Amino acid sequence: KGAPTMLSLDDVNTMLHEFGHGLHGLLAQVTxxxxxxxxxxxxxxELPSQLFEHWALEPEVLKKHALHVDTNEPIPDALIERLQQARRFNQGFETVEYTACALLDMKLHAAGDGVDITQFEKDELARLGMPAGMVMRHRLPHFGHLFSSSSYAAGYYVYMWAEVLDADGYDAFVEAGNPFDPAVAARLLKYVYSSGNTLEPRAAYRAFRGRDPEVAPLLMKRGLIKEGQPA
Ligand SMILES: [Zn+2]
Known part of the structure; x- marks a missing residue:
């Protein structure tokens, strides 16, 4: 008999992420x-998947599922608090290295032919005011997302755009004061998880959230602004 198999927090996030994609298919009510x-x-x-990840760090969920392997004790509050704080570690760096890539991707795809890629990268990073000592997460000559197929060309921004949506979307539950609020959940099911591509995405989001998405919840989640501070 070997040691029991355990899930790391990363594993749990991935499981909830992929389960969110799964639900998007399973709950579909589309002809x-x-x-x-x-x-x-x-x-x-990525909205249905990334949104689902938020429940991983809900104390109510952790207390039920994060049990000590030997004693079966639920995870202590102090550890939950540390997990939540650790989520904001290094977010300034990660935001800058990612955003530089997303902005250069857009700029490059609008630049036309005959670009000297090395010079282009250098000039654009200078124009953006990239801090000295930081490099892009993917330097342009090896930026596989953009060049191995067309799927992320001029589309590298979608990861963080989805995070704008998932952070703002999850705030609907925070505002309702209940991570399982039935009314918010019903709107989420109706306009996001079950509707597929039958609704125009912005209209679907608006119907769920009651307004357009805002960027402040993302910045707060990453610890880049404080609560109540304008974005
Ligand atoms: Zn995904």
């Missing part, structure tokens, strides 16, 4: 397959 489930715009497809 035509071409418009069903995850067959939505790339701008929108």
């Amino acid at each position: 035509y397959e071409r418009l069903s489930g995850t067959r939505v715009l790339r701008d929108f497809v």
Whole structure:
């Protein structure tokens, strides 16, 4: 008999992420397959998955599932607090290295032919005011997302755009004062998880959230602004 298999917090996040994609398919109430489930715009497809990750760090969820392997004791509050704080570690660096890539991706795809890629990268980073000592997460000559196929060309921004949506979307539950609020959950099911590509994404989000997405919840989640501070 070997040691029991355990899930790391990363594993749990991945499981909830992929389960969110799964639910997007399972809960679909759409007639035509071409418009069903995850067959939505790339701008929108990571919302159901990334949103689902938020429940991983809900104390109520952790207390039920994060049990000590030997004693079966639920995870202590102090450890939950540390997990939540650790989520904001190094977010300034990560935001800058990612955003530089997303902005250069856009700029490059609008630049036309005959670009000297090394010079372009150097000039654009200088124009953006990239801090000395920081490099892009993916330097342009090896930026596989953009060049191995067309799927993320001029689309590298979608990861953080999805995070704007998931942070703002999860705030609907925070505002309701209950991570399982039935009314918010019902709107989320109706307009996001079950609607596939039958609704225009912005209209779907608005119907769920009651307004357009805002960036402040993302910045707060990353610890880049304080609560109540304008974005
Ligand atoms: Zn995903």
